[in-house]
Amino acid sequence: MQVIVSPGEIKGTVTANPSKSAMQRAVAAALLSKGKTVIHNPGLSNDCLAALEVAENLGAKIKREAEDIEITSNGVKPFYDSINCGESGLGIRMFTPIAALADIAITIEGHGSLTTRPMDFFEAVLPQLGVECSTRQGKLPLHIKGPLQPKNITIDGSLSSQFLTGLLMAFGAVAEDATITVTDLKSKPYIALTLQLMEQFGVKVEQHNFETFHFGKKQTYRAGEYTVEGDWSGAAFLLVAAAVAGKAEVHHLNTQSAQSDKAILEALEKAGAHMLPGVFTIIVEKGKLEAFEFDATDCPDLFPPLVALAANCKGTTKIKGVSRLAHKESDRGITLQQEFGKMGIRIDLQGDDMLVYGGTGIKGAHVHSHNDHRIAMACAVAALTADKPVSIENAEAINKSYPEFFEHLQKIGAAVRSEELKIKN
Numbered sequence: 001m002q003v004i005v006s007p008g009e010i011k012g013t014v015t016a017n018p019s020k021s022a023m024q025r026a027v028a029a030a031l032l033s034k035g036k037t038v039i040h041n042p043g044l045s046n047d048c049l050a051a052l053e054v055a056e057n058l059g060a061k062i063k064r065e066a067e068d069i070e071i072t073s074n075g076v077k078p079f080y081d082s083i084n085c086g087e088s089g090l091g092i093r094m095f096t097p098i099a100a101l102a103d104i105a106i107t108i109e110g111h112g113s114l115t116t117r118p119m120d121f122f123e124a125v126l127p128q129l130g131v132e133c134s135t136r137q138g139k140l141p142l143h144i145k146g147p148l149q150p151k152n153i154t155i156d157g158s159l160s161s162q163f164l165t166g167l168l169m170a171f172g173a174v175a176e177d178a179t180i181t182v183t184d185l186k187s188k189p190y191i192a193l194t195l196q197l198m199e200q201f202g203v204k205v206e207q208h209n210f211e212t213f214h215f216g217k218k219q220t221y222r223a224g225e226y227t228v229e230g231d232w233s234g235a236a237f238l239l240v241a242a243a244v245a246g247k248a249e250v251h252h253l254n255t256q257s258a259q260s261d262k263a264i265l266e267a268l269e270k271a272g273a274h275m276l277p278g279v280f281t282i283i284v285e286k287g288k289l290e291a292f293e294f295d296a297t298d299c300p301d302l303f304p305p306l307v308a309l310a311a312n313c314k315g316t317t318k319i320k321g322v323s324r325l326a327h328k329e330s331d332r333g334i335t336l337q338q339e340f341g342k343m344g345i346r347i348d349l350q351g352d353d354m355l356v357y358g359g360t361g362i363k364g365a366h367v368h369s370h371n372d373h374r375i376a377m378a379c380a381v382a383a384l385t386a387d388k389p390v391s392i393e394n395a396e397a398i399n400k401s402y403p404e405f406f407e408h409l410q411k412i413g414a415a416v417r418s419e420e421l422k423i424k425n
């Protein structure tokens, strides 16, 4: 699908989409619980739908009830010997240790960008927990055979926090007096989100300094009601759109959230945007934007909106944490450099730093998402201050995390056109 976004001032109000990070975790916790969980404000992006299907194949009953989703489970009791995690990195890394709680052989698959993302962690770690595991040279498909037996273990957290999220969630259902020790953990706030959600489902982990995670007496996940928070990762694009091209009010964003990407507020402030943060509403208005420095090592998904922001800031913005981007849906350091380069914005990658030369003028261009939702969204935001429209190829990539994105962008006043998009022009 091609989407064309035209330059222009924006002004409007919108409600943030549900967080896929929170939704996927809630689906996993509901599967691990006995009884009925009701998820309010459920996410329905492709990653969330994949999580629901995985939970269903692993034994849960899923029912859509008006605006909610009901998940009834009796723990992990697979109906099938294979699961498919779609394109979700979190999905596969979280559900693999959970599926390994069962004692049958299971094949774990995915598609698109997920087939090229590293999974060798599991081959190194799962056998230490009594799980047979093989991959195709560190990539999908994964073949596992549990049951996983928790014990004290040390893992490397430098590639991704998602493997730890999976182990924590699985340990939560069966562990007794066991400790996971992690070295060099990245994306720490995502682990805070995991621990917070586990606690909401009745499982408490004693963590120290994000290095050790201790499970004391055996605990059980408790089914209940859960409301999915608004998504800071998706909303970051709308907030940046407002900072560069007008004014927007975004509802259902919790400033007390554990989500890492609420850090977009710090970057906007550094860049000089005008902001009025409330408890659940953020208002951002265009200001005189200047280059800024920001460390995105622990919030890597902010790189694409930060680049769209930096392209509009006078001077050279320095964003740290580029090494975190190599194994996302695309190699995001490179794809940002390529696609923003087409729009006349120079980006240099220097070791772990990204330098964005902003304020030089954004040019209308024909860009490609590289099947990466966050690249498509970043280009759409950059289009708002370009000299001519920007056409985005393979723009349907947004469905992975934020199917409502173009509709929301239009709601805050942007001119968005597409033959295939079901939005009013």
Ligand SMILES: O=C(O)C1=C[C@@H](OP(=O)(O)O)[C@@H](O)[C@H](O)C1
Residues within 6 Å of the ligand: 020, 021, 022, 090, 159, 160, 161, 162, 165, 186, 187, 190, 300, 301, 324
């Ligand atoms: O746990 C999560 O929900 C996520 C963790 C992050 O991954 P890393 O831990 O690999 O940085 C992030 O990039 C991803 O989009 C979602």
Ligand SMILES: C=C(OP(=O)(O)O)C(=O)O
Residues within 6 Å of the ligand: 087, 088, 089, 090, 091, 301, 328, 329, 374, 401
């Ligand atoms: C990298 C992302 O997700 P995941 O790793 O879960 O596929 C993302 O949403 O940008």
